[in-house]
Amino acid sequence: MINGERQTKAAIRWAMVGGGKGSQIGYIHRSAAERDRYFQLVAGAFDLDAARGRAFGVELGLDPDRCYADYKAIFAAESARPDGIRAVSIATPNNTHYEISKAALEAGIHVICEKPLTFTTAEALDLQRIAEERNLLVGVTYGYSGYQMIEEAARLVADGTLGEIRLVNLQFAHGFHNEAVEDANPAIRWRVDPKFAGPSYVLGDLATHPLYLAEVICPELKIRRLMCARQSFIASRAPLEDNAVTLMEYEGGAFGTLWTSAVNAGAMHSQKVRIVGSKASIEWWDEHPNQLSLEIQGEPPRLLDRGMGYLHPETSGDDRISGGHPEGLFEAWANLYYRFALVIEALDEGAPDRVADLRYPGIEAGIEGVRWVENCVRSADQGGVWVDYS
Amino acid sequence: MINGERQTKAAIRWAMVGGGKGSQIGYIHRSAAERDRYFQLVAGAFDLDAARGRAFGVELGLDPDRCYADYKAIFAAESARPDGIRAVSIATPNNTHYEISKAALEAGIHVICEKPLTFTTAEALDLQRIAEERNLLVGVTYGYSGYQMIEEAARLVADGTLGEIRLVNLQFAHGFHNEAVEDANPAIRWRVDPKFAGPSYVLGDLATHPLYLAEVICPELKIRRLMCARQSFIASRAPLEDNAVTLMEYEGGAFGTLWTSAVNAGAMHSQKVRIVGSKASIEWWDEHPNQLSLEIQGEPPRLLDRGMGYLHPETSGDDRISGGHPEGLFEAWANLYYRFALVIEALDEGAPDRVADLRYPGIEAGIEGVRWVENCVRSADQGGVWVDYS
Amino acid sequence: MINGERQTKAAIRWAMVGGGKGSQIGYIHRSAAERDRYFQLVAGAFDLDAARGRAFGVELGLDPDRCYADYKAIFAAESARPDGIRAVSIATPNNTHYEISKAALEAGIHVICEKPLTFTTAEALDLQRIAEERNLLVGVTYGYSGYQMIEEAARLVADGTLGEIRLVNLQFAHGFHNEAVEDANPAIRWRVDPKFAGPSYVLGDLATHPLYLAEVICPELKIRRLMCARQSFIASRAPLEDNAVTLMEYEGGAFGTLWTSAVNAGAMHSQKVRIVGSKASIEWWDEHPNQLSLEIQGEPPRLLDRGMGYLHPETSGDDRISGGHPEGLFEAWANLYYRFALVIEALDEGAPDRVADLRYPGIEAGIEGVRWVENCVRSADQGGVWVDYS
Amino acid sequence: MINGERQTKAAIRWAMVGGGKGSQIGYIHRSAAERDRYFQLVAGAFDLDAARGRAFGVELGLDPDRCYADYKAIFAAESARPDGIRAVSIATPNNTHYEISKAALEAGIHVICEKPLTFTTAEALDLQRIAEERNLLVGVTYGYSGYQMIEEAARLVADGTLGEIRLVNLQFAHGFHNEAVEDANPAIRWRVDPKFAGPSYVLGDLATHPLYLAEVICPELKIRRLMCARQSFIASRAPLEDNAVTLMEYEGGAFGTLWTSAVNAGAMHSQKVRIVGSKASIEWWDEHPNQLSLEIQGEPPRLLDRGMGYLHPETSGDDRISGGHPEGLFEAWANLYYRFALVIEALDEGAPDRVADLRYPGIEAGIEGVRWVENCVRSADQGGVWVDYS
Ligand SMILES: NC(=O)c1ccc[n+]([C@@H]2O[C@H](COP(=O)([O-])OP(=O)(O)OC[C@H]3O[C@@H](n4cnc5c(N)ncnc54)[C@H](O)[C@@H]3O)[C@@H](O)[C@H]2O)c1
Ligand SMILES: NC(=O)c1ccc[n+]([C@@H]2O[C@H](COP(=O)([O-])OP(=O)(O)OC[C@H]3O[C@@H](n4cnc5c(N)ncnc54)[C@H](O)[C@@H]3O)[C@@H](O)[C@H]2O)c1
Ligand SMILES: NC(=O)c1ccc[n+]([C@@H]2O[C@H](COP(=O)([O-])OP(=O)(O)OC[C@H]3O[C@@H](n4cnc5c(N)ncnc54)[C@H](O)[C@@H]3O)[C@@H](O)[C@H]2O)c1
Ligand SMILES: NC(=O)c1ccc[n+]([C@@H]2O[C@H](COP(=O)([O-])OP(=O)(O)OC[C@H]3O[C@@H](n4cnc5c(N)ncnc54)[C@H](O)[C@@H]3O)[C@@H](O)[C@H]2O)c1
Numbered sequence A, B, C, D: 001m002i003n004g005e006r007q008t009k010a011a012i013r014w015a016m017v018g019g020g021k022g023s024q025i026g027y028i029h030r031s032a033a034e035r036d037r038y039f040q041l042v043a044g045a046f047d048l049d050a051a052r053g054r055a056f057g058v059e060l061g062l063d064p065d066r067c068y069a070d071y072k073a074i075f076a077a078e079s080a081r082p083d084g085i086r087a088v089s090i091a092t093p094n095n096t097h098y099e100i101s102k103a104a105l106e107a108g109i110h111v112i113c114e115k116p117l118t119f120t121t122a123e124a125l126d127l128q129r130i131a132e133e134r135n136l137l138v139g140v141t142y143g144y145s146g147y148q149m150i151e152e153a154a155r156l157v158a159d160g161t162l163g164e165i166r167l168v169n170l171q172f173a174h175g176f177h178n179e180a181v182e183d184a185n186p187a188i189r190w191r192v193d194p195k196f197a198g199p200s201y202v203l204g205d206l207a208t209h210p211l212y213l214a215e216v217i218c219p220e221l222k223i224r225r226l227m228c229a230r231q232s233f234i235a236s237r238a239p240l241e242d243n244a245v246t247l248m249e250y251e252g253g254a255f256g257t258l259w260t261s262a263v264n265a266g267a268m269h270s271q272k273v274r275i276v277g278s279k280a281s282i283e284w285w286d287e288h289p290n291q292l293s294l295e296i297q298g299e300p301p302r303l304l305d306r307g308m309g310y311l312h313p314e315t316s317g318d319d320r321i322s323g324g325h326p327e328g329l330f331e332a333w334a335n336l337y338y339r340f341a342l343v344i345e346a347l348d349e350g351a352p353d354r355v356a357d358l359r360y361p362g363i364e365a366g367i368e369g370v371r372w373v374e375n376c377v378r379s380a381d382q383g384g385v386w387v388d389y390s
Helices: A026-033 A050-059 A071-080 A094-106 A121-134 A148-158 A186-192 A202-217 A313-318 A329-348 A363-381 B026-033 B050-059 B071-080 B094-106 B121-134 B148-158 B186-192 B202-217 B313-318 B329-348 B363-381 C026-034 C050-059 C071-080 C094-106 C121-134 C148-158 C186-192 C202-217 C313-318 C329-348 C363-381 D026-033 D050-059 D071-080 D094-106 D121-134 D148-158 D186-192 D202-217 D313-318 D329-348 D363-381
Strands: A012-018 A039-045 A087-091 A110-113 A138-140 A165-173 A223-231 A243-250 A255-261 A271-277 A280-285 A291-296 A302-305 B012-018 B039-045 B087-091 B110-113 B138-140 B165-173 B223-231 B243-250 B255-261 B272-277 B280-285 B291-296 B302-305 C012-018 C039-045 C087-091 C110-113 C138-140 C165-173 C223-231 C243-250 C255-261 C271-277 C280-285 C291-296 C302-305 D012-018 D039-045 D087-091 D110-113 D138-140 D165-173 D223-231 D243-250 D255-261 D271-277 D280-285 D291-296 D302-305
Touching: A012 A026, A012 A071, A012 A094, A012 A329, A026 A039, A026 A087, A026 A329, A039 A050, A039 A071, A071 A094, A087 A094, A094 A110, A094 A121, A110 A329, A121 A138, A121 A363, A138 A329, A138 A363, A148 A202, A148 A271, A148 A280, A148 A291, A148 A313, A165 A202, A165 A243, A202 A243, A202 A255, A202 A271, A202 A363, A223 A363, A243 A363, A243 B243, A243 B255, A255 B243, A255 B255, A313 A329, A329 D329, B012 B026, B012 B071, B012 B094, B012 B329, B026 B039, B026 B087, B026 B329, B039 B050, B039 B071, B071 B094, B087 B094, B094 B110, B094 B121, B110 B329, B121 B138, B121 B363, B138 B329, B138 B363, B148 B202, B148 B272, B148 B280, B148 B291, B148 B313, B165 B202, B165 B243, B202 B243, B202 B255, B202 B272, B202 B363, B223 B363, B243 B363, B313 B329, B329 C329, C012 C026, C012 C071, C012 C094, C012 C329, C026 C039, C026 C087, C026 C329, C039 C050, C039 C071, C071 C094, C087 C094, C094 C110, C094 C121, C110 C329, C121 C138, C121 C363, C138 C329, C138 C363, C148 C202, C148 C271, C148 C280, C148 C291, C148 C313, C165 C202, C165 C243, C202 C243, C202 C255, C202 C271, C202 C363, C223 C363, C243 C363, C243 D243, C243 D255, C255 D243, C255 D255, C313 C329, D012 D026, D012 D071, D012 D094, D012 D329, D026 D039, D026 D087, D026 D329, D039 D050, D039 D071, D071 D094, D087 D094, D094 D110, D094 D121, D110 D329, D121 D138, D121 D363, D138 D329, D138 D363, D148 D202, D148 D271, D148 D280, D148 D291, D148 D313, D165 D202, D165 D243, D202 D243, D202 D255, D202 D271, D202 D363, D223 D363, D243 D363, D313 D329
Parallel strands: A012 A039, A012 A087, A087 A110, A110 A138, A165 A255, B012 B039, B012 B087, B087 B110, B110 B138, B165 B255, C012 C039, C012 C087, C087 C110, C110 C138, C165 C255, D012 D039, D012 D087, D087 D110, D110 D138, D165 D255
Antiparallel strands: A165 A271, A223 A243, A243 A255, A271 A280, A280 A291, A291 A302, B165 B272, B223 B243, B243 B255, B272 B280, B280 B291, B291 B302, C165 C271, C223 C243, C243 C255, C271 C280, C280 C291, C291 C302, D165 D271, D223 D243, D243 D255, D271 D280, D280 D291, D291 D302
């Protein structure tokens, strides 16, 4: 158990672009990054409205001089300071991810970016190229992957408990947007506007989360072809979908389904991952993330709990408190940020091998999410036909 | 609450073909039919092995003379008796349903047949024609539809609680056949042999159950087109599938998915029906059939329980005991058999209008199941393409 | 799996006293007794109102001559007939159990009686004496004990899986009588009237059920002393309680608690049994009776399901259908009636040894329930003091 | 939703006594206190072993000069500094709470102390006296009370949704100490040693938690008398108990039960609170703290979820993220520490009225816990008799 005693050498000087006052996701970035002193917030360009962004930075205790009007200003000024930021987290609407990430990387700053990483695979590959040239991290905040029971799931697959993987059943299907709530709420409006959201709504916004979880749990599975049907039950959202189903054929014969929705009336998140192997299945639900169901054919189902001695030892490496006490999404995110800190430290010290085995959502995860959405949209826009994965 | 005091005029003289000793489904037919004296077992041709069938009939208390060697013998003899059977239940492997049902109808005997009703829609329509000419029932034992909470689900849809129906998510996915268990078990072997099972395994065997539940709950929905992907994870089962996913577009824009499997390792039945409307969703699970989840967007989810005063009054018409006491599958089947008895009585008295509003799985339900499997197979065999529903 | 093929030699000629039209518990007696032809209803004195009782018997298909005005008439007439009843089930209010049971036994008729068996232990012992003299059964319908998972629980305790038993936590606490519903409902009114109900309401009506389950599961445990606190939240029910808590010290150091209530607002039955041993615990809930939780310290909890191969083989002896399909309360009761039939047959054939090992609620269970209520009331009436169990 | 933007004027300079490296509860204190900059850790006497404590402080980033050898040193030195600590959290074994708290208060330092606050009520009252004289806080870390759904529970009781409160059912019963695990683990050993733990083990260690939750939810209930039975299933723990049951009669007629255990084999925490009113019940479980069950008699049970619009507005005041995302124990504790910061600020500014309505576990909660344990032990040691609450 780590009990917050995990060590990096020093807190990484860090900033945010976006994630301003009232934003949905800004707080969890800050809370996770600063949780155990891995990062220290020293600068920001938090808001589209520069004045509001500055006021917010001051409220957060920042030096007003390091509260910037926009991303150009922050990267220019900070990269010129000897004590400038080493890393930035980008939590702005999707359409800006590519240009802001690119600018940060070109200023030599490590990037932690929200998903979906970019609008197109080409853009994502471009970021990868720059990051590799400069030995910089591009981390993507697939926050749920920080939960310990996802690690346990991956271990159970890796050690053969499930046998050969046959089925991957994924869903992330909430009901909060069953009506045209965007009419009254700008933070939802951009999500259903292709200009800001990109080529998809729920596929990019929600589905990429369980998709990444499946990649973490079943790293061997490669999609061969997929088909996707998407719908806009609130008609004004078209061409963006508020519900979609994707079927996936993997190399080697495994089969996957993914249901994503914002109109699953009455449901909370309903993010669920079920992996079916030839001998056993596992199932995980993000609303009760400290548990993992393990169902071995011919035996009674077991409910595994975070923090317990019967888990794989690696699963407990991130525990902050003993079993039975619920950890939540903030710990999952803090686990990610911890890994990002380790990677940044390793890269800055020219020792990338040190983190070669570390499991975290880096640029490949970001690319894969964008690519998958592209393939889904390509299929859906032809009427839901099978397309070879490319 | 009925408390078993529901009245038909007299117990209907009844027989079984199939459902012999050790068969999977024979006992529940008998237990349900005789439960409250709606039917009385007076004859049978229970087994492929005539001697074993006869011995079994005697064990059940039948007159040995009315334990027949096969279906031909029973229909010939019984239709000649003044006190001959008025109805027969057919619980034999799928390949025989058409010919035995046809023979029964031609002998003027009401038919209650297992699903899938026939191999082809043409055959099912043929049975319909004969039944209509002779004013005979063809009931199909979609047993789960007898549960009271399915009635409640239908009422909640009908009264507008859910709003407009958008999504129909169905599954029936157990794990009992995750290995080639048929090698050691003849009662499973025929299920994966096209000669006995017909054009499908799990699509016909399992999927038609939740499909019918969805028809009961959302009678207005008509499939416009569908696509189906099926797999044989146990290779020797090919061409029959042990796992399949079907996507359905309904007239009017609703969308459906159905997952069916016999290789969902570690799962029991996992028959689940979730209906998502524009305002609320309902969800039902056959392993806890006395409950129905009602999730109205913006309100906390409610768990409805059989037998309670807050349900639609019609839902309680079939209760045998007060709320809190679990009823099980036997009561669900008995509810079906009660309806079959009402229909037979009405038809025999030339008063079909009396049961015009009764909800029960008749020949249309049987046809629809066969048609749906046919469409699925047609899609799957072309590689999982969309096919217009026909 | 029995599939209803379990054999007794012949259906036992059987009657009911009480359990008339609209009664709460009459139907389940009939349904269970006749389920697989172990008993055959041939006579009855169903109702306090003789005419109504007769009409009901006729409705049930009985010979009007065998529908009697009261228990005296039925025992007199039937014991005089060569084809008279061999057994009677008594489902009348509590105050009549003793006299009716006694009359039946004295007429040489086997008795199956509702709980609580009598008002006093002395009366219960009296019935025992007569029954033993005449080699007659006195069965008591602790219906829940017929569930297969209760058998599994007993086997897990017996085989040492739990280690030494330390704690017995019992509850049966519904909320249906949170208001003075008896004012409008005579079938509830007698339950809160000492004249009809006896010295207790919920202690006798509800608590004796889980108490008997604990006896079945942990047959070695003997109560050394107990204390009971009881309340009448609806004041007009006093001196009868609508809520009570009993603490029990067992010989050898185990400790028990039992909570029973009719004012547990919003709850359905909430009959739960948790047995804690030195190594593991089991927990069972009557609203989902096909499951049993097994929690071994240091291992993930397992959820056992009826009908599965991993259970003790004896557990499956009563299965009527394969695992995953819910059985309900009617099957549990039918399992009891089956045992009663076996015992009656053995006694009548002078072969009581044949059923020496059979687990069923006989006269000892009936006595024990009455004794326990007596002790509880004795404690409660002194202000909730500890009393030595006597 | 607060999103971490809640404001106090400035971070309070803060230290810890105890809670050293490897301690069970030290990390959550630090994580909660510093979560949103309400407190800033500037000093510590973390460990019984001074050197280890100092090393740990340095590891946490403290000035080595402010890592002290013991509580005397820290209070002496810090109260002499102009920038000395304003508050200290005490997370040492129970036996030291009184003397360390007293020393801190006498040095003019606000105290946040672990439970149980002291060994005796007299000591606790003594702390109260000193704190009142000096206008200092004594907060007690009943961490679970920081969960939002506990606030919702209190609101539902206060607004009359439950009607008149009748029953309070509490439990905190884990299984982790079903064997003599203390033999190998010093952090458990002191808990079962009266010298360090005080007059009880599980009563003080576990039971005071749900007891305080009940006080928060039902502030009107006052215990009139109680009785307690306690056991030492691991005999070497005697006289300290590892299992206990307490019954409570409240003024006005409500009745309570509390079960606490460390030998509930196979259970995780199983901290549950059920409050039964004349109209409805609520139930909460600390392993799934984002949910609260609301069961209104005659209506289907509802499962309320944190973060949702249908809750009382005050319930959402502490939300850090929107509904559906699980918050965990760290947020609950951070909510407490936020309140402590508000109180300290108000007291230091001579404006105690500002926090007069704030719900937080202060000295009264601490006293009440100790008093309750004292009463329980008094009852238990007389053999489990009723004792008037004093
Ligand atoms: N990882 C997750 O679980 C998760 C959850 C929610 C949102 N997101 C992602 O986070 C991103 C932000 O989403 P949100 O829900 O917080 O959006 P939001 O609309 O609530 O907040 C966006 C914030 O970015 C600021 N902003 C916008 N453009 C900016 C610019 N050019 N420069 C600086 N600041 C700018 C806005 O002022 C606002 O403060 C999106 O890409 C979204 O997909 C991820
Ligand atoms: N409605 C449901 O929920 C459900 C469940 C299980 C099976 N079924 C259906 O019931 C049917 C029977 O399945 P089962 O699992 O009981 O099969 P089974 O193999 O267990 O039993 C089949 C029985 O039919 C007898 N039989 C076979 N051919 C016969 C013939 N020509 N004449 C007379 N008897 C014959 C066999 O001897 C045997 O007793 C199948 O169509 C199956 O799809 C339905
Ligand atoms: N085992 C269980 O789970 C369970 C459940 C409910 C009731 N019970 C017990 O069953 C018994 C009956 O309860 P109920 O709820 O059905 O009561 P009820 O009031 O619903 O029905 C009682 C029936 O007995 C008839 N009756 C009354 N006195 C009679 C007499 N002297 N002779 C013949 N008939 C008479 C009444 O007319 C009525 O039909 C009680 O002892 C009760 O404790 C047991
Ligand atoms: N609020 C809760 O939920 C909760 C949970 C666990 C423990 N607790 C309470 O917290 C307290 C500590 O428990 P723990 O489980 O962390 O114990 P622990 O044994 O794990 O740790 C105790 C720590 O205190 C240090 N210490 C001991 N005596 C000291 C002294 N005189 N001066 C300075 N440091 C000293 C030890 O070195 C160690 O670091 C206990 O009172 C316990 O009841 C509360």
